Amino acid sequence: MSVHTLEIDGRMVTALEGETILAAAEDAGIFIPKLCAVEGLSAPGACRLCMVEIAGQNKLRAACLTRAAEGMVVRTETSALREQRKLLVELLLAEGNHVCSVCVVNGYCELQSLAAALDVDHVRFTPRYPARTIDLSHERFGLDHNRCILCTRCVRACDEIEGAHTLDVAGRGRTARIITDLAEPWGHSESCTGCGKCVRTCPTGALFLKNKPAAEMKKDSGFIRQIIAARREKIWI
Amino acid sequence: MTPQILARAREAEQDRQSRLRDRILCCTVAGCLSSGAGAVRRSLEQEVERQGLGGAVEIAGTGCMGLCGDGPLIRSSKRDLIYSKVAPGHAPAVIAGAHPAMTADHPFYKGQRRLVLANSGRADPERIRDYIAAGGYEALLQAVTRMTPDEIISVIRRSGLRGRGGAGYPAGLKWELVARQKSPVKYVVCNADEGDPGAFMNRSVLEGDPHRVLEGMVIAGRAVGAQQGFIYARGESPLAIERLQTAIGQARNERLCGERIFDTSFNFRIDLRIGAGAYVCGEETALIASIEGGRGQPRPRPPYPPESGLWGAPTLINNVETFANVPAIVANGAEWFSKIGAPASPGTKIFALAGRVARTGLVEVPVGTSLQTIIEDIGGGVPEGYEFKAAQTGGPAGGCIPASALGVPMDYDSLPAIGTMMGSGGLIVMDSSTCMVDIARFFMEFCMEESCGKCVPCRAGTVQMHSILERITRGEGDPRDIARLMELADLLQNTSACGLGIAAPNPVISTLRYFREEYESHIHARRCPAARCRMHGEAAA
Ligand SMILES: Cc1cc2nc3c(=O)[nH]c(=O)nc-3n(C[C@H](O)[C@H](O)[C@H](O)COP(=O)(O)O)c2cc1C
Ligand code: SF4
Ligand code: SF4
Numbered sequence: 001m002s003v004h005t006l007e008i009d010g011r012m013v014t015a016l017e018g019e020t021i022l023a024a025a026e027d028a029g030i031f032i033p034k035l036c037a038v039e040g041l042s043a044p045g046a047c048r049l050c051m052v053e054i055a056g057q058n059k060l061r062a063a064c065l066t067r068a069a070e071g072m073v074v075r076t077e078t079s080a081l082r083e084q085r086k087l088l089v090e091l092l093l094a095e096g097n098h099v100c101s102v103c104v105v106n107g108y109c110e111l112q113s114l115a116a117a118l119d120v121d122h123v124r125f126t127p128r129y130p131a132r133t134i135d136l137s138h139e140r141f142g143l144d145h146n147r148c149i150l151c152t153r154c155v156r157a158c159d160e161i162e163g164a165h166t167l168d169v170a171g172r173g174r175t176a177r178i179i180t181d182l183a184e185p186w187g188h189s190e191s192c193t194g195c196g197k198c199v200r201t202c203p204t205g206a207l208f209l210k211n212k213p214a215a216e217m218k219k220d221s222g223f224i225r226q227i228i229a230a231r232r233e234k235i236w237i
Numbered sequence: 238m239t240p241q242i243l244a245r246a247r248e249a250e251q252d253r254q255s256r257l258r259d260r261i262l263c264c265t266v267a268g269c270l271s272s273g274a275g276a277v278r279r280s281l282e283q284e285v286e287r288q289g290l291g292g293a294v295e296i297a298g299t300g301c302m303g304l305c306g307d308g309p310l311i312r313s314s315k316r317d318l319i320y321s322k323v324a325p326g327h328a329p330a331v332i333a334g335a336h337p338a339m340t341a342d343h344p345f346y347k348g349q350r351r352l353v354l355a356n357s358g359r360a361d362p363e364r365i366r367d368y369i370a371a372g373g374y375e376a377l378l379q380a381v382t383r384m385t386p387d388e389i390i391s392v393i394r395r396s397g398l399r400g401r402g403g404a405g406y407p408a409g410l411k412w413e414l415v416a417r418q419k420s421p422v423k424y425v426v427c428n429a430d431e432g433d434p435g436a437f438m439n440r441s442v443l444e445g446d447p448h449r450v451l452e453g454m455v456i457a458g459r460a461v462g463a464q465q466g467f468i469y470a471r472g473e474s475p476l477a478i479e480r481l482q483t484a485i486g487q488a489r490n491e492r493l494c495g496e497r498i499f500d501t502s503f504n505f506r507i508d509l510r511i512g513a514g515a516y517v518c519g520e521e522t523a524l525i526a527s528i529e530g531g532r533g534q535p536r537p538r539p540p541y542p543p544e545s546g547l548w549g550a551p552t553l554i555n556n557v558e559t560f561a562n563v564p565a566i567v568a569n570g571a572e573w574f575s576k577i578g579a580p581a582s583p584g585t586k587i588f589a590l591a592g593r594v595a596r597t598g599l600v601e602v603p604v605g606t607s608l609q610t611i612i613e614d615i616g617g618g619v620p621e622g623y624e625f626k627a628a629q630t631g632g633p634a635g636g637c638i639p640a641s642a643l644g645v646p647m648d649y650d651s652l653p654a655i656g657t658m659m660g661s662g663g664l665i666v667m668d669s670s671t672c673m674v675d676i677a678r679f680f681m682e683f684c685m686e687e688s689c690g691k692c693v694p695c696r697a698g699t700v701q702m703h704s705i706l707e708r709i710t711r712g713e714g715d716p717r718d719i720a721r722l723m724e725l726a727d728l729l730q731n732t733s734a735c736g737l738g739i740a741a742p743n744p745v746i747s748t749l750r751y752f753r754e755e756y757e758s759h760i761h762a763r764r765c766p767a768a769r770c771r772m773h774g775e776a777a778a
Contacts, residue, residue, distance in 0.1 A: 043537070044537075044691065045537045045692070045734050046691050046692050046693070046734070047692070047693055048692050048693055048694055048732040048733070048734065049693075051731070051732050059731075060731050060732065062537070062734075065537045084728055084731065084732060087724065087725070087728050088693050088694060088728070088732070091693055091694070091697035091698055091701065092693060092697065094697070094701065095696075095697040095700070124721070125701045126701070126704055128700065149693075150690065150691075150696070168532075169532065169690070171690070172515065172517070172687070172688065172689050172690045173685060173686060173687065173688035173689070173690045173696055173699070173700075174685065174688075174690070174696060174697075174700050175690075176689075176690030176691075176696065
């Protein structure tokens with residue numbers, strides 16, 4: 001397999017053939033902000049936080065979708081990119097109903113920590129306060145649409161790893177929302193295996209375990225990488 | 238179908254038509270039908286019957302003759318006259334040739350060059366014989382029996398034809414990209430999702446001359462090595478769908494599409510796929526997802542459809558009007574086409590002329606015709622008592638052209654230079670009663686509603702931009718709002734995943750560029766210069 005050498009933020013980095021800029025950067029310890037990409041799942045290019053500058057290209061590129069190439073010179077942190085990321089996070093915060101103090105993942109939320117990392121201390125946009133619902137019909141899990149940022153990690157984990165495809169997106173634009181089966185209550189779902197992969201992959205408190213009190217739910221989407229590795233190594237058979 | 242049968246069919250139909258005393262063609266596309274063309278056609282048929290002219294005068298349907306604002310339109314082919322605003326009671330006068338009429342040198346037609354709409358007003362879209370009589374399927378015969386795929390592509394490339402779906406991508410280059418792919422399975426897709434508000438160029442071509450589009454697609458199939466084509470049409474245009482179904486059935490019966498075309502080993506099947514009318518499904522990767530049965534949401538590019546499109550196979554996607562140009566280019570040659578229109582964008586473009594002009598409807602002009610010519614000569618100018626303020630082109634992805642730029646040639650390079658674009662051909666003329674902030678708000682609302690919701694800048698950014706614009710038009714604008722709008726516009730342009738989000742700020746940027754004082758008046762003086770927006774606290778007029 002061929003290997004490419006490229007420059008990311010002034011450092012020489014190697015990337016395997018086909019590897020994305022995002023993955024190559026992470027391997028080298030350079031973490032580009034992101035909310036939708038998860039190692040092991042397909043990348044939808046939805047959150048647009050990982051947009052980077054590539055020398056010689058007049059358009060920004062999503063690092064999660066762009067393959068690293070030999071000799072590429074990438075900048076992941078410029079003041080313009082940082083300002084842009086701030087705006088994106090503010091747009092997300094204004095779009096839903098994010099009340100951290102009563103959220104199960106308070107302190108462990110990827111949206112929250114990203115906002116902190118980007119010094120988002122206030123939101124310049126008018127909060128939309130959308131009227132959204134909570135689905136508590138499942139025995140063990142809850143889905144609070146107020147906190148959903150439509151990253152579709154749950155949809156992809158359910159489809160690509162569990163193979164159930166219980167979750168999907170319905171509607172478009174500001175009315176887009178996560179649904180279970182044919183927009184039925186989750187508790188009625190016949191396809192849901194109850195594996196909980198969606199809950200663990202969700203970056204916010206939108207998907208949660210029912211018995212968790214506020215600020216006590218840690219999540220880690222790294223388990224997807226482990227599952228994929230285990231399957232590859234045939235650890236379970 | 239064989240070459241001999243095609244020639245014989247053409248001659249027989251031409252002969253039949255020439256022996257008629259008159260052939261009266263009634264517009265049968267959506268615009269005129271809605272103004273009563275159906276009843277007019279029935280009364281003409283009854284009148285022919287009543288006068289016992291059965292074998293001598295034929296009443297038939299035809300495509301759009303352009304002056305939709307003055308419909309129903311009827312054309313007498315022997316007299317070469319067009320009658321406008323015909324009512325059922327006019328039937329005897331029309332048949333006798335005594336009804337007031339327009340001739341081909343009417344100013345509305347004089348500046349036009351009708352290539353794509355050549356058969357509209359002349360042939361019946363529901364009869365394949367009419368299309369054949371007008372020389373139809375000759376180009377396909379040539380392409381299938383006398384040209385290699387490389388030769389076809391070379392003709393398209395040398396013609397300079399650019400995609401009519403909006404961006405003006407060179408068609409020959411795209412065909413070549415698809416042809417070069419080594420894959421046993423390839424597809425040709427016709428993008429008929431036309432969804433800009435007020436646009437009906439593609440729909441009129443499909444309703445008025447469906448065989449032209451089919452012929453273009455089959456030629457494309459032969460050129461790129463595909464055996465299957467899809468037309469992605471909107472469910473909201475039932476008539477276009479019906480005409481396409483009829484035309485596909487006829488072409489298949491005559492072996493002009495389907496299997497063993499012209500008795501060769503070349504097969505090319507065309508199927509219809511009906512969309513539910515989401516604007517974003519016109520974006521090529523969303524369209525592909527929709528045909529595959531998935532959610533109509535754009536996919537990351539690259540890979541581009543020529544490499545990996547429908548079900549991962551190399552796919553050629555062109556607009557209706559792009560395909561409709563192909564038969565004439567193949568029949569008449571690249572040089573002929575490249576001499577029409579502007580050197581860098583040859584050919585013609587159809588515009589849907591609407592708004593404050595004397596004559597509204599569908600006009601087809603050489604690319605590069607000035608906006609002034611279209612509005613003043615063809616459209617008859619802005620009516621007395623009104624003043625031209627701006628023209629909007631490119632729909633929700635475009636911008637406006639102020640009076641100072643009226644001389645701009647309408648082509649793929651000049652329009653972007655002044656901050657707008659050709660788009661699919663929407664052209665709205667606005668006068669001083671139009672508020673430019675309100676126009677920007679209108680298009681932003683459209684983009685907000687039509688955003689697929691996948692990516693954050695477009696999904697949430699259009700909502701915020703719309704809310705700022707709305708606030709300004711309510712008279713509650715804040716002095717910082719213009720800067721906020723520009724900041725968001727930048728964000729959407731730089732980070733959106735597809736053309737919808739990238740282009741959504743264009744109407745705002747363009748109106749701010751030319752009409753900034755209108756924004757400022759709303760914000761600082763709480764006054765709408767066009768007296769259109771009702772300001773907060775203001776009593777209802
Ligand atoms: C939001 C969006 C909507 C679009 N809608 C259409 C459409 O309705 N019809 C069309 O032909 N192209 C549309 N396009 C452009 C297509 O993606 C594609 O470029 C085009 O069909 C290519 O055809 P052409 O090369 O013949 O122009 C749209 C693009 C975007 C981003
Ligand atoms: S529920 Fe969670 S994982 Fe699913 S889309 Fe919403 S925020 Fe993302
Ligand atoms: S730019 Fe808008 S329409 Fe395009 S993918 Fe993003 S959300 Fe969907």
